[in-house]
Amino acid sequence: MDFFDQIQWKANIISWAQELGFIAIGFTSAEPIVNLALLVQARIDQGAGTPFEAKEIELRIDPRAVWQCCQTVVALAYPLPLTFPPQKGEGMIARSAVGEDYHHILHQKINELVDTMNTKGWKGTSQWQVDTGPLVERAFAVRSGIGWIGRNQHLIIPGYGSFVALALLLLDQEIEPDYPLIPDQCGTCQRCVRACPAQILGKDLFVAKDCVSYLTQSKEVLTPEEGERLGLRIFGCDTCQEVCPHNQKRIEEEHASAFSLRRGVDLLNTLNLTKGEFQQRFKATAAGWRGKGVLQRNAFFALRNGQDERYEPWLAERTNDKSVPPIITPYLND
Numbered sequence: 001m002d003f004f005d006q007i008q009w010k011a012n013i014i015s016w017a018q019e020l021g022f023i024a025i026g027f028t029s030a031e032p033i034v035n036l037a038l039l040v041q042a043r044i045d046q047g048a049g050t051p052f053e054a055k056e057i058e059l060r061i062d063p064r065a066v067w068q069c070c071q072t073v074v075a076l077a078y079p080l081p082l083t084f085p086p087q088k089g090e091g092m093i094a095r096s097a098v099g100e101d102y103h104h105i106l107h108q109k110i111n112e113l114v115d116t117m118n119t120k121g122w123k124g125t126s127q128w129q130v131d132t133g134p135l136v137e138r139a140f141a142v143r144s145g146i147g148w149i150g151r152n153q154h155l156i157i158p159g160y161g162s163f164v165a166l167a168l169l170l171l172d173q174e175i176e177p178d179y180p181l182i183p184d185q186c187g188t189c190q191r192c193v194r195a196c197p198a199q200i201l202g203k204d205l206f207v208a209k210d211c212v213s214y215l216t217q218s219k220e221v222l223t224p225e226e227g228e229r230l231g232l233r234i235f236g237c238d239t240c241q242e243v244c245p246h247n248q249k250r251i252e253e254e255h256a257s258a259f260s261l262r263r264g265v266d267l268l269n270t271l272n273l274t275k276g277e278f279q280q281r282f283k284a285t286a287a288g289w290r291g292k293g294v295l296q297r298n299a300f301f302a303l304r305n306g307q308d309e310r311y312e313p314w315l316a317e318r319t320n321d322k323s324v325p326p327i328i329t330p331y332l333n334d
Helices: 003-019 036-045 057-061 102-119 137-143 191-195 224-229 245-256 267-271 275-281 292-305 311-321 326-331
Strands: 024-029 072-079 090-093 126-129 164-171 233-235 264-266
Touching: 003 024, 003 102, 024 137, 036 057, 072 102, 072 137, 090 267, 090 292, 102 126, 102 164, 137 164, 224 292, 233 292, 264 267, 267 292, 275 292, 292 311, 292 326
Parallel strands: 090 233
Antiparallel strands: 024 072, 072 164, 090 264, 126 164
């Protein structure tokens, strides 16, 4: 593919992706991000990562280690839905877990994009990943020029913010990469550092396993301190993003929108979830992949943390008839 064909295909891919709702599209080469290797290794050596992260460094930093035919990486950002906050008696679901699972949405969108490319004469093949693949999506998004990594560890897109889901589209044809990189625009702001419930931001090494968002998804037994740290969170944590100046325009739009989705779930109903209710309420969302028990455990902590008047009656009733969900049993004597 000559240079002029590359420019035309880039313009077309951007246009088609925008029509599908993507708000940022960037192109970068398939070269490995070499300087990321030391950071990934340090995280592994110090046990700072989570079990969700691939341990093979090459798979994290090198597209050709994932797919040897790769010549171009397209970074794609898709907006998360507008939401409104929880009401009294409700627990909090992060924006990334509200509505239909973003993994499914992005897979469908990218499949449509690739179908359009093929219909319009694309001669190559492709692969893609949405969150669960090994490549560090934020790093390739930065190198593709669509944003920078904020102090809160999220990709921030100029003029939009960080409430997006990311995906990488790998192509076996070379397309001219985008330049230049967007400089860090966090400046001296420390809002996310001060607001973080785990107080893990602003350190030399980000310890992801201590992040409250991870704790809400972990099936390991939480310490009493970790349980308190959850607050009213049922799945995920948006605190560091909500205080970010670059997200305030988006939050104002949420407040003004008549089409926002609920970010709150009733705590007692969540604690008492049946299998059928879980399937109906959560299974098709990004909060459903860890199963019913984790959500029930988090609702248990939220009732207790919020000093909800329903907590003691529920505990007395369930203790008497021995119907406490097994995942909650380790916390009864805390």
